[in-house]
Amino acid sequence: MILTRPNAFLYTAVAAVLAAPALHAQEDAAPPAQTPEATILVPAPPGTVEIEPPAEDTATAAPSVPASDGGTAAEPIPTPVSAPQPQREVGVDWPFWGGDANATRYSPLEQITPANVAGLERAFVYHTGDLPSPEAEGKYAPETTPLKVGGDLLMCSAMNVLISIDAATGEENWRFDPGVPDEAIPYSASCRGVSVWTDPEAAEGDLCATRVIEGTLDAKLVAVDVETGAPCEGFGENGTVDLWQDIGERVPGWYAVTAPPAIVRGIVVTGAQVKDGQAEDAPSGVIRGYDARSGELAWAWDLGAPEQNADGPPEGEVYTRGTPNMWTTATGDEELGLVYLPMGNSSVDYYGSNRSEAEGDWSTSLVAIDVTTGEPAWSFQTVHNDVWDYDLGSQVSLIDFPTEDGSVPALLLPSKQGDIYILDRESGENLVPVETIENLPQGEIEPDFISETQPASGYHTLRFDNLTERDMWGFSPIDQLWCRIQFRQANYEGFFTPPSADAFWIQYPGYNGGSDWGSVAVDTDRGIIVANYNNVPNYNRLIPREEADERGLAPIYAQETGGESGENAEGAGDAQAGAPYAINVNAGWRSALTDMPCTQPPYGGIRAIDLATGETLWDEPIGTARRNGPFGIPSGLPFKIGTPNNGGSVVTAGGLIFIGAATDNLIRAIDIETGETLWTDELPAGGQANPITYEVDERQYVLIAPGGHHFMETGVSDAVIAYVLPQ
Amino acid sequence: MKRRPDRSPHRGAGYWTRVAIALLFGVLGTILLIGGVWLIALGGSWYYALAGLGLLVSAWFLWRGQMAALAVYALVWAFTLAWTIWEVRFDWWAWVPRMVAPTVLLVVVLASLPLLSQRRAARPHHA
Numbered sequence: 001m002i003l004t005r006p007n008a009f010l011y012t013a014v015a016a017v018l019a020a021p022a023l024h025a026q027e028d029a030a031p032p033a034q035t036p037e038a039t040i041l042v043p044a045p046p047g048t049v050e051i052e053p054p055a056e057d058t059a060t061a062a063p064s065v066p067a068s069d070g071g072t073a074a075e076p077i078p079t080p081v082s083a084p085q086p087q088r089e090v091g092v093d094w095p096f097w098g099g100d101a102n103a104t105r106y107s108p109l110e111q112i113t114p115a116n117v118a119g120l121e122r123a124f125v126y127h128t129g130d131l132p133s134p135e136a137e138g139k140y141a142p143e144t145t146p147l148k149v150g151g152d153l154l155m156c157s158a159m160n161v162l163i164s165i166d167a168a169t170g171e172e173n174w175r176f177d178p179g180v181p182d183e184a185i186p187y188s189a190s191c192r193g194v195s196v197w198t199d200p201e202a203a204e205g206d207l208c209a210t211r212v213i214e215g216t217l218d219a220k221l222v223a224v225d226v227e228t229g230a231p232c233e234g235f236g237e238n239g240t241v242d243l244w245q246d247i248g249e250r251v252p253g254w255y256a257v258t259a260p261p262a263i264v265r266g267i268v269v270t271g272a273q274v275k276d277g278q279a280e281d282a283p284s285g286v287i288r289g290y291d292a293r294s295g296e297l298a299w300a301w302d303l304g305a306p307e308q309n310a311d312g313p314p315e316g317e318v319y320t321r322g323t324p325n326m327w328t329t330a331t332g333d334e335e336l337g338l339v340y341l342p343m344g345n346s347s348v349d350y351y352g353s354n355r356s357e358a359e360g361d362w363s364t365s366l367v368a369i370d371v372t373t374g375e376p377a378w379s380f381q382t383v384h385n386d387v388w389d390y391d392l393g394s395q396v397s398l399i400d401f402p403t404e405d406g407s408v409p410a411l412l413l414p415s416k417q418g419d420i421y422i423l424d425r426e427s428g429e430n431l432v433p434v435e436t437i438e439n440l441p442q443g444e445i446e447p448d449f450i451s452e453t454q455p456a457s458g459y460h461t462l463r464f465d466n467l468t469e470r471d472m473w474g475f476s477p478i479d480q481l482w483c484r485i486q487f488r489q490a491n492y493e494g495f496f497t498p499p500s501a502d503a504f505w506i507q508y509p510g511y512n513g514g515s516d517w518g519s520v521a522v523d524t525d526r527g528i529i530v531a532n533y534n535n536v537p538n539y540n541r542l543i544p545r546e547e548a549d550e551r552g553l554a555p556i557y558a559q560e561t562g563g564e565s566g567e568n569a570e571g572a573g574d575a576q577a578g579a580p581y582a583i584n585v586n587a588g589w590r591s592a593l594t595d596m597p598c599t600q601p602p603y604g605g606i607r608a609i610d611l612a613t614g615e616t617l618w619d620e621p622i623g624t625a626r627r628n629g630p631f632g633i634p635s636g637l638p639f640k641i642g643t644p645n646n647g648g649s650v651v652t653a654g655g656l657i658f659i660g661a662a663t664d665n666l667i668r669a670i671d672i673e674t675g676e677t678l679w680t681d682e683l684p685a686g687g688q689a690n691p692i693t694y695e696v697d698e699r700q701y702v703l704i705a706p707g708g709h710h711f712m713e714t715g716v717s718d719a720v721i722a723y724v725l726p727q
Numbered sequence: 728m729k730r731r732p733d734r735s736p737h738r739g740a741g742y743w744t745r746v747a748i749a750l751l752f753g754v755l756g757t758i759l760l761i762g763g764v765w766l767i768a769l770g771g772s773w774y775y776a777l778a779g780l781g782l783l784v785s786a787w788f789l790w791r792g793q794m795a796a797l798a799v800y801a802l803v804w805a806f807t808l809a810w811t812i813w814e815v816r817f818d819w820w821a822w823v824p825r826m827v828a829p830t831v832l833l834v835v836v837l838a839s840l841p842l843l844s845q846r847r848a849a850r851p852h853h854a
Binding site for chain 1: 759762824828
């Protein structure tokens with residue numbers, strides 16, 4: 001492995017030429033001087049870089065490149081591979097997990113409108129065939145959002161089977177099963193999506209000229225040909241890169257990829273989900289970039305040893321253990337060559353005194369990494385010394401933000417606390433006011449560690465006011481009384497109440513957000529942010545080690561079978577080995593008497609926000625009570641109550657929002673102007689996945705893969721359902 | 728189904744229904760009173776203890792077969808309504824725990840009116 005870090009060679013033109021054979025590993029017989037790489041070594045004038053459009057679909061490929069700015073074009077410094085590539089555009093296609101390269105989830109399609117949406121019919125229902133084995137029962141939450149490229153839909157199933165189906169008929173083109181074992185399931189069997197990359201140097205029709213790349217639960221990067229599903233032999237070993245390499249002991253389920261990778265300037269960037277709450281000595285949260293063509297490691301960003309491990313750790317060592325990880329989806333910025341990483345918290349979420357300084361600097365931060373070097377360009381921290389599991393869960397959206405000095409290339413960062421920040425993409429500076437919450441309580445567990453101040457957005461927050469006793473709920477005065485007693489018994493000093501062991505503490509908002517992995521959508525024409533959100537507290541307690549041992553709480557590597565807590569809520573009895581306390585989380589603070597939430601609805605909503613001002617345009621509960629009720633009995637009530645929800649929305653030029661997400665197992669179309677629900681359809685399981693919209697033969701389709709979610713109790717399904725207006 | 732035809736004719740289905748309702752009110756009242764006192768001790772709302780007391784008084788009259796049971800419970804219900812409006816205004820989902828079950832109980836008491844009347848008429852026999 002001479003070229004474990006190709007980009008190290010790419011800083012100069014000479015080195016680039018030397019590196020060319022390695023970059024072309026797929027056909028490693030190619031002589032350096034004659035390789036087509038030469039065509040991209042010299043940047044073309046802005047906006048006109050001529051690169052062959054994606055082989056299989058000329059109609060929808062972006063005709064032009066995001067212009068490299070004039071400055072770089074003037075200097076003839078070759079920037080091989082790392083030059084911006086043309087990006088597919090959203091519309092006829094849905095080429096990125098977030099819709100377009102900017103992850104706005106906004107489609108210019110307008111055939112389906114508020115006037116005709118009620119007529120939507122099912123075009124087809126496709127079944128992936130991926131349903132839980134007896135061992136995986138109760139652990140499925142596929143959360144899958146397909147891409148649509150050319151005539152095909154490209155997706156992964158819960159257990160990472162890569163599938164291509166016809167976008168108009170649902171007929172299967174091919175499938176590739178990477179053979180992920182059940183024991184690899186971490187908290188859930190999820191595969192949120194795949195990414196597509198077209199090799200600018202490959203000839204049309206070459207195998208893997210355009211490839212589908214996914215990260216798997218057993219921590220592999222898998223690349224297959226978009227046309228045939230055949231593994232890309234030049235990528236890693238026969239189409240597979242092993243992400244466990246240099247991570248440490250392989251414990252199935254501890255280290256898993258559930259999000260699609262970001263591909264920026266030919267570099268595949270991925271983090272991984274490190275199962276929360278197991279141990280301080282956990283797999284590293286290292287972020288790695290791989291050459292999209294060869295699968296070679298381009299760089300590693302190990303926040304604990306950034307320089308030492310930039311090309312991978314020295315022989316016999318591993319990436320820094322227990323560091324904050326990124327389990328959600330990053331956004332690539334092809335033009336600036338940055339990738340924006342929404343980082344989570346350290347592996348032990350609810351105790352921080354043992355963390356390193358570097359963990360404190362980077363946890364729960366948005367970090368911009370320069371993909372050409374693997375080094376951070378800037379970062380913005382949303383929680384200082386996070387002991388609430390407020391991982392950044394949402395993918396950021398790239399927008400042009402109107403300011404006094406004109407439109408600024410910006411990004412929109414939602415958080416689990418519900419705060420929405422707008423940052424300058426290039427500098428990371430805030431373009432909207434950031435407030436500081438001061439004099440926060442320190443608690444008794446680790447008063448020196450708990451931060452006295454925390455940031456909050458002065459632009460917009462999805463967060464509700466602090467809870468009071470009167471917000472307690474139930475279905476009768478008796479269970480409501482019990483919740484009120486629990487409220488009064490708990491430690492609660494409002495937002496950012498620190499963890500406690502003497503009694504339960506109320507965390508509000510809980511770790512489900514705010515905004516989670518479904519992220520937000522931005523109607524860039526109307527200037528409207530559409531954000532669905534959760535409004536759910538958690539009822540938590542730190543468990544002293546002795547008590548945890550008595551309860552038999554053990555980390556994943558000491559359990560007989562990996563990932564046995566799949567049926568539980570995340571954090572409902574996690575060992576946090578190495579810290580003096582384990583953690584018990586009652587997610588959603590549900591009553592032991594009725595299984596109903598202790599707090600009153602809404603538990604979730606959807607809000608339209610004016611992008612320019614941050615003002616709320618409308619705010620509606622999302623989800624009806626039809627599937628909810630005491631003791632788990634569906635009430636059948638068709639009233640909007642506002643349920644917990646996971647999964648984002650799609651907004652269209654036609655003026656509609658499409659979203660499932662809620663626990664009522666409905667997909668709905670909402671009028672973006674009014675918030676009124678205009679159409680619903682009952683899904684076979686929960687729509688905890690982002691829908692998409694696309695066009696085939698001048699007909700607009702809306703599609704969702706309602707896989708259900710074990711923890712949200714919305715069933716399980718392998719269906720992929722497309723809707724279309726009757727002809 | 729007259730299991731004990733030799734005993735008082737007033738201990739038929741009506742009698743037992745009334746006793747069951749009285750016991751139900753007694754149990755609910757006791758839970759609300761004990762929990763309510765606990766909540767007051769924790770610095771919380773006084774509503775539950777007061778409502779529990781009201782239910783217990785109503786249960787007592789029900790047990791005795793006296794019309795006062797209705798009056799007392801009607802007061803509890805009205806008090807609950809006023810408290811609900813005071814606490815959550817007209818947020819209907821917040822009305823669910825506060826008003827639904829108490830209203831169901833109100834219907835139960837109203838439905839047992841004929842039983843109460845019977846009992847009153849029967850009182851001389853019992854004395």
